[in-house]
Amino acid sequence: LAKTTQPISMDSYEGQEVNITCSHNNIATNDYITWYQQFPSQGPRFIIQGYKTKVTNEVASLFIPADRKSSTLSLPRVSLSDTAVYYCLVGARYGGATNKLIFGTGTLLAVQP
Amino acid sequence: NAGVTQTPKFRILKIGQSMTLQCTQDMNHNYMYWYRQDPGMGLKLIYYSVGAGITDKGEVPNGYNVSRSTTEDFPLRLELAAPSQTSVYFCASSYRTSGRSSSYNEQFFGPGTRLTVL
Numbered sequence: 750l751a752k753t754t755q756p757i758s759m760d761s762y763e764g765q766e767v768n769i770t771c772s773h774n775n776i777a778t779n780d781y782i783t784w785y786q787q788f789p790s791q792g793p794r795f796i797i798q799g800y801k802t803k804v805t806n807e808v809a810s811l812f813i814p815a816d817r818k819s820s821t822l823s824l825p826r827v828s829l830s831d832t833a834v835y836y837c838l839v840g841a842r843y844g845g846a847t848n849k850l851i852f853g854t855g856t857l858l859a860v861q862p
Numbered sequence: 863n864a865g866v867t868q869t870p871k872f873r874i875l876k877i878g879q880s881m882t883l884q885c886t887q888d889m890n891h892n893y894m895y896w897y898r899q900d901p902g903m904g905l906k907l908i909y910y911s912v913g914a915g916i917t918d919k920g921e922v923p924n925g926y927n928v929s930r931s932t933t934e935d936f937p938l939r940l941e942l943a944a945p946s947q948t949s950v951y952f953c954a955s956s957y958r959t960s961g962r963s964s965s966y967n968e969q970f971f972g973p974g975t976r977l978t979v980l
Contacts, residue, residue, distance in 0.1 A: 792866075792952045792971025793905065836904065850969060852897075852904035 753837045758857040767824045769856050771837030774818050782813060782820045785836045787855070793836060797822070824858075832860045863888050866972035868953050874978045875943040883938040883975050885953030893956045894936040895920075895969065896928065898949040905952060911936055943979045951975045 754772040761767045773782065781800050785793040797804055799811040799820070810823040824831055834855040869884045887894065892913050897905040897920075907920030911930040925947060927939040936955075940947060954969040 790974065792954065792974055793969075794971065795968040850905075850907070852906070854902070854904050 753839055753853050755835075755837050755853060755856045757854065758859065760859050760861065761827055762861050763828055764826050767827050767831075767858060767860075769822045769824075769835055769837075769858065770819055771822070772819045773837070773839045776817050776839055780817075780839050782811065782817075783838045783840070783850075784809070784811065784822050785838065785850075785852075787834045787836065789833075793852075796835075827858075827860045829860050829862060831858060833858060865889065866953055866955055866970050868951075868972040868975050870975060871973070872976045874980060875940075876980060877943060877945065879943050880939070880941050881943070883940075883951055883953075883977075885936045885938065885972060886934050887936075887953075887955040887970070888934065889955060889957065889970065890933060891955035891957040891970070892933065893958055893969075894930065895954040895956075896926070896936070896938045897952045897954065898922065898947075899952060899974075900949050908938065908951075940977075945979050947977065948979045949977060951977060 781798055783798040784796040786796050787793040797806055797809050797811045799813050801813050801817060804811045812821045822835060834857050836852050836855040838850055866887045875881055895910045896908040898908055899905045906922050908922055908926050909917055909920055909928040911917045914930050914933050917928050917930050930936050936953060952974045953972045956969045
């Protein structure tokens with residue numbers, strides 16, 4: 750599975766748009782990019798997944814450039830409740846035969862009032 | 863649906879004691895997983911199961927055992943607790959069909975069990 754690199758932490762204020770970038774230089778042709786969110790004292794929760802260009806859902810947008818060596822998770826108008834750790838994962842859409850996920854250390858997003 | 867439930871929420875063990883962490887899911891998922899998360903770190907896979915009766919090792923299986931006798935339950939057993947096993951343990955499940963037309967098989971996580979070994 751491709752290794753990912755993310756900033757350890759980011760700060761923001763309520764109402765701002767937050768962009769978290771993930772580097773994955775060794776991404777394979779069949780790999781998808783998936784983001785999970787983890788609140789303190791809870792298990793991770795799936796946010797969004799994409800392969801190329803742009804994906805948007807009710808929570809976030811995911812931007813993937815043509816070379817796919819990086820991706821950016823965009824959170825519009827964050828609130829205090831968006832304070833969490835965000836994990837970028839790269840791997841086969843179906844995780845291979847076992848759907849295994851490889852978590853890095855993630856990015857701690859701290860939203861201030 | 864309750865989703866993925868884990869018991870207990872907290873536990874303190876003495877070195878050398880044993881215990882079983884329980885995990886149950888009511889979503890009829892065929893895949894189940896156990897992760898541990900040390901402070902400030904990401905999750906590491908301990909064991910996983912692709913169906914009842916089938917289990918396999920993940921990244922950090924030493925000191926743990928699992929069984930999967932039913933689709934719903936996937937208990938994790940610690941036989942001789944050590945301080946290095948102090949961690950938060952998460953159970954997760956997902957559903958995968960055999961065809962590639964299925965949507966992404968997102969993993970659903972339980973609330974975790976915080977274990978301290980003294």
